[in-house]
Amino acid sequence: MERLEVGSTLKIHCYKHNGKIHRTWDEAIVLDIKEDLLICGNNRVVVTESSGRTHKTREVAIIFFYTKKWFNVFAQFKKPGLFYKCNIATPFLIDDNIIKFIDYDLDLKVFPNGAFRVLDCNEYKYHKVKMKYSEDLDRILQYQLTELINMKRAEVGPFNKKVISEYYKKYIEITENK
Numbered sequence: 001m002e003r004l005e006v007g008s009t010l011k012i013h014c015y016k017h018n019g020k021i022h023r024t025w026d027e028a029i030v031l032d033i034k035e036d037l038l039i040c041g042n043n044r045v046v047v048t049e050s051s052g053r054t055h056k057t058r059e060v061a062i063i064f065f066y067t068k069k070w071f072n073v074f075a076q077f078k079k080p081g082l083f084y085k086c087n088i089a090t091p092f093l094i095d096d097n098i099i100k101f102i103d104y105d106l107d108l109k110v111f112p113n114g115a116f117r118v119l120d121c122n123e124y125k126y127h128k129v130k131m132k133y134s135e136d137l138d139r140i141l142q143y144q145l146t147e148l149i150n151m152k153r154a155e156v157g158p159f160n161k162k163v164i165s166e167y168y169k170k171y172i173e174i175t176e177n178k
Contacts, residue, residue: 004033005030009028013099014089014102023048031062062167063075069091071089075158082112087101088104110152
């Protein structure tokens with residue numbers, strides 16, 4: 001693996017509990033590296049679904065990957081405003097310039113007006129049985145969903161508009177100089 005630094009370009013691979021690839025993004029540019037957090041950005045990147053279907057994102061996303069928290073956060077700058085798609089997922093690891101994590105179905109969607117909704121509860125229940133999630137894993141995931149909602153309510157971390165604005169500016173600066 002090349003040395004990770006601000007401006008490095010990585011890929012993102014999302015897996016399911018059974019080890020199968022779920023979704024990939026062809027680019028994530030490193031914006032910041034902290035002890036317990038990797039912040040990346042991307043725009044107009046190809047996303048490939050497990051079915052093989054592809055699409056291109058249409059907006060800048062600032063992405064927060066954690067080393068100790070079981071979720072990641074995609075802040076998406078869409079025309080109607082700032083949306084968040086938050087995945088309950090394992091802490092990330094980097095392998096061969098690829099950010100990897102396991103997605104556990106539950107998502108938190110945050111709308112520009114601050115309202116939010118937990119999504120995919122039925123998918124979670126189905127996969128919990130089908131893929132045999134342990135009770136310990138279930139407790140971790142439920143706890144992390146609560147922590148994520150509390151962060152949103154407190155508007156800290158990725159939910160702090162000033163933090164997001166700074167990383168957006170940094171993403172634009174880095175990509176304009178590439």
